[in-house]
Amino acid sequence: MQKSxxxxxxxxxxxxxxxxSMASFSLIFLAVFAYLPMFGLVLAFxxxxxxxxxxxxxxxxxxxxxxxxxxxxxxxxxxxxxxxxIGLNVLSLILTFPAPILFALLINxxxxxxxxxxxxxxxxxxxxxxxxxxxxxxxxxxxxDTGILxxxxxxxxxxxxxxxxxxxxxYFWAIIILTNLFKGVGWGSVIYLAAIxxxxxxxxxxxxxxxxxxxxxxxxxxxxxxxxxxxxxLLLAISGLLNNGVEQILVFQNQLNLDRSEVIDxxxxxxxxxxxxxxxxxxxxxFKSVISLVLILGSNFIAKRATGEGIL
Amino acid sequence: xxxxxxxxxxxxPENEAGVYTEDAKKKESVQEKRRKRKFxxxxxxxxxxxxxxxxxxxxxxxxxxPVWYVIVGSFNNGVDYTAGGVWLWPREFSIDNYRVVVNDGxxxxxxLITILRTVIGTVSSLLFVSLVAYAMSRKExxxxxxxxxINIFTMFFGGGLIPTFLVIKMLGLLxxxxxxxxPGIYSVYNMIIMRAFFAGIPNDLREAAYLDGAGxxxxxxxxxxxLSKPVLATVGLWIIVGHxxxxxxxxxxxxxxxxxxxxxxxxxxxxxxxTPASGNGTLPPxxxxxxxxxxxxxxxxxxxxxPILCVYPFLQKYFTKGIMIGxxxx
Numbered sequence: 062m063q064k065s066x067x068x069x070x071x072x073x074x075x076x077x078x079x080x081x082s083m084a085s086f087s088l089i090f091l092a093v094f095a096y097l098p099m100f101g102l103v104l105a106f107x108x109x110x111x112x113x114x115x116x117x118x119x120x121x122x123x124x125x126x127x128x129x130x131x132x133x134x135x136x137x138x139x140x141x142x143x144x145x146x147i148g149l150n151v152l153s154l155i156l157t158f159p160a161p162i163l164f165a166l167l168i169n170x171x172x173x174x175x176x177x178x179x180x181x182x183x184x185x186x187x188x189x190x191x192x193x194x195x196x197x198x199x200x201x202x203x204x205x206d207t208g209i210l211x212x213x214x215x216x217x218x219x220x221x222x223x224x225x226x227x228x229x230x231x232y233f234w235a236i237i238i239l240t241n242l243f244k245g246v247g248w249g250s251v252i253y254l255a256a257i258x259x260x261x262x263x264x265x266x267x268x269x270x271x272x273x274x275x276x277x278x279x280x281x282x283x284x285x286x287x288x289x290x291x292x293x294x295l296l297l298a299i300s301g302l303l304n305n306g307v308e309q310i311l312v313f314q315n316q317l318n319l320d321r322s323e324v325i326d327x328x329x330x331x332x333x334x335x336x337x338x339x340x341x342x343x344x345x346x347x348f349k350s351v352i353s354l355v356l357i358l359g360s361n362f363i364a365k366r367a368t369g370e371g372i373l
Numbered sequence: 374x375x376x377x378x379x380x381x382x383x384x385x386p387e388n389e390a391g392v393y394t395e396d397a398k399k400k401e402s403v404q405e406k407r408r409k410r411k412f413x414x415x416x417x418x419x420x421x422x423x424x425x426x427x428x429x430x431x432x433x434x435x436x437x438x439p440v441w442y443v444i445v446g447s448f449n450n451g452v453d454y455t456a457g458g459v460w461l462w463p464r465e466f467s468i469d470n471y472r473v474v475v476n477d478g479x480x481x482x483x484x485l486i487t488i489l490r491t492v493i494g495t496v497s498s499l500l501f502v503s504l505v506a507y508a509m510s511r512k513e514x515x516x517x518x519x520x521x522x523i524n525i526f527t528m529f530f531g532g533g534l535i536p537t538f539l540v541i542k543m544l545g546l547l548x549x550x551x552x553x554x555x556p557g558i559y560s561v562y563n564m565i566i567m568r569a570f571f572a573g574i575p576n577d578l579r580e581a582a583y584l585d586g587a588g589x590x591x592x593x594x595x596x597x598x599x600l601s602k603p604v605l606a607t608v609g610l611w612i613i614v615g616h617x618x619x620x621x622x623x624x625x626x627x628x629x630x631x632x633x634x635x636x637x638x639x640x641x642x643x644x645x646x647x648t649p650a651s652g653n654g655t656l657p658p659x660x661x662x663x664x665x666x667x668x669x670x671x672x673x674x675x676x677x678x679x680p681i682l683c684v685y686p687f688l689q690k691y692f693t694k695g696i697m698i699g700x701x702x703x
Contacts, residue, residue: 077515079589083508084520086501090559091527097540098532104539115539167425172418176426182689183433189681189688191618193636197643197674198439201446207457207667209442243436251693275421308621312640326534333535334625346533354530 105129105344111337118339129344139328139345146324150302153238158298160242161249162291166279168250169257184247195244196312199236203227228317236313241306256290257283289368296360303353325349440678447471447672451665469663470672476656480673482631483638490553490634491616498558498612499605505559506567507593524561534625541626552626553616553634563608570604571597603694610691617681639677643670 101119108125109118133139164184171177187195202210205225214220226232264282273281305324314322325345333342418426446454450465458464474480508514509521531537537556546552574597582592598605620636627633633641645666681688 073515076583076589077513080508080511080514081516083504083589083593084514084516087505087509087520087524087559087561087564090501091523091561093540093544094537094556094559095527095531098536099530101532101536101539104536115543119539167428170422170425171429172422176429180429180433183436185689185692186685187436189614189618189685190678191620191636193618193620193640193643194674194677197639197670198443200643201443201667201671201674202439204667207446207454207459209460212457247436248692308619311621311624329534330625334538339535339539343533343535346535350530350533357529 102343102347104340105347107340109340112339115339122340125340129340130348132341133345133348141320142323142325142328145321146303146305146326149234149237149324150305152234153241154298154302156238157242157245158295160246162253162287164246165250165253165257165287166283168254169283170275170279181247185251186247187244188248190244192306192308192312195240196309199240200227200313203236225317227313227315230318230321233313233318233321237309240309240313252294253287253290256287260286292367293364296364300353300357300360302356303349443671443674446668447675449668450663451668452663454668455665467663469660470668471676472656472660473664473669474672474676477642477673479630479633479638479642480635480676483633483635486550486553486632487617487635489550491613494554494557494616495609495612497554498560498563499609501559502563502608503567503598503601503605504593506564507571507597508589509564510568510571511589524564528561538625547626548629548632550632553622556622557615563611566608567601567604570601574600607691607694610688614688635677639670639673642673645670 104119106124106126106129107119107122108128109122112118112122168177168180171180190198202208203226205211205223205228208226211220211224211226214226215222215224220226227236260283264286265278268278268282303325305326307326307330310322310324310327314327329342329346329349332338332345442460445459445461445463447470448466448468449459449463450467451470453459453465509517509524511517514520532540541547541552541556546555578596578600579592582596587595618636620634620640623632623634623637
């Protein structure tokens, strides 16, 4: 487009209109499902709680400024939810982010190709199961009466005989993080394996000549080689720090563990959709979107500085 | 293309990126064999190797065993199961759990909804996403920058759950099958992946057709789409798995049980602690005496895993491929 600006504008031909019609599909879709909801954010500054007709809630209810934001910041329940969101996600990031990298490094050390393929086939599988299925399996394992894991924990004295693991708020984060780890680590390693494969084989040969051990090669060739990928994915993970896997949390959440299992996403769902507190929930959602935006822009900025290209 | 380079050494042939010719594959496997032979001469497994091997064997067992554990439970008499200790093999074998699940209309209705949404959702989404991606990959597109920014901005910021819910309510999509299809029909991320692929197709083909007076739609459908099978397969499988596994949209937008997809039906069965409906009295009472809600839910889990197991080889192949296409930035 810019090239044609310098000269005289070219006449539009049939094909230009056809291309425009194709591209404008995205315009229509995004206008309705992405930009229209952004206008809905005015609800956060109005008092539309409990108003059943949305048009009324948006157009006719009173402006209340930042009242709704004040409301949830003073709400002790919300502070707990915020703590759960941040605590769970930060812990989860620290513990689950390095795992696929180690996994990839170890897989890379396997010499037998068939064994390697078999390991990958097995460990990738959980990734393709839905959270309902995977969660159902885990719930079976930790079932208080019959689950093999809870029986094991009882017999080694880790938990009391009457402890129901899933009903205990204190264990909830551990369940989320461990299931994340086991479900995702195999598949998560693929991207790093791809990066390892892209490394220059000559480097390894040169290291062999110099008599470098496998450990040294891993430390000085493989790790630095995949560090751009690692940084990119780390920043991607940070930019999504406030997003919980709602589908995962809802599978494990119950009335008993609510203290530690309620996060922003599930909180908004309950207040907004089930209790019709549209304005309150929109304000909470808006707060989350803004923080997320800051995180995304921040990580993108750092990515540009560190690797020369943005993550988006 | 970087895709080709990446696949070269590390992924076994069935995992390789799709841009390969048969020749290249053959050549590679010969090289591979040579390499292996070399290894056999030079390397023996050291202690470290054995440790790694043991680690992976243990990890694989930890991955497989839970599924086995549920299979065993699903084939065990439910009442007997409550005593605990059924870990490796059914103690009192019974297929009654499965008879109850198979007789539960909700499961089949869920299967039907899930299959419908997966097929319709995937086909329509692929069509629209690739159309937009094609247009966006053309330098001739007017207002290209405008379209680009309009798309990218939505990746940074969104209205959030409630405003989206309200829009969907306004459109009358609540409690409608189409709520599974329409809000997810377009995805900026998938568009970017496809755009990168289209941009890599040589321009000459298009130019020739253009000079013959072909319109953009026929160029797209006759030239670009047939050349894009690898990326269509990859993105298509992402969409398929997404549709098959999700339940959150049903939870948000649907209250009519007849419209619940399989996963949501399953979730309700798992969370239900009451004994399931007796299949409208079609099952003999003796069956109902042999089951519990728990073992029936195990049978339901296993039945829901079966379709995924059937397509798993494809999934693994094309997802690995997709990771590499995805790492090509648009």
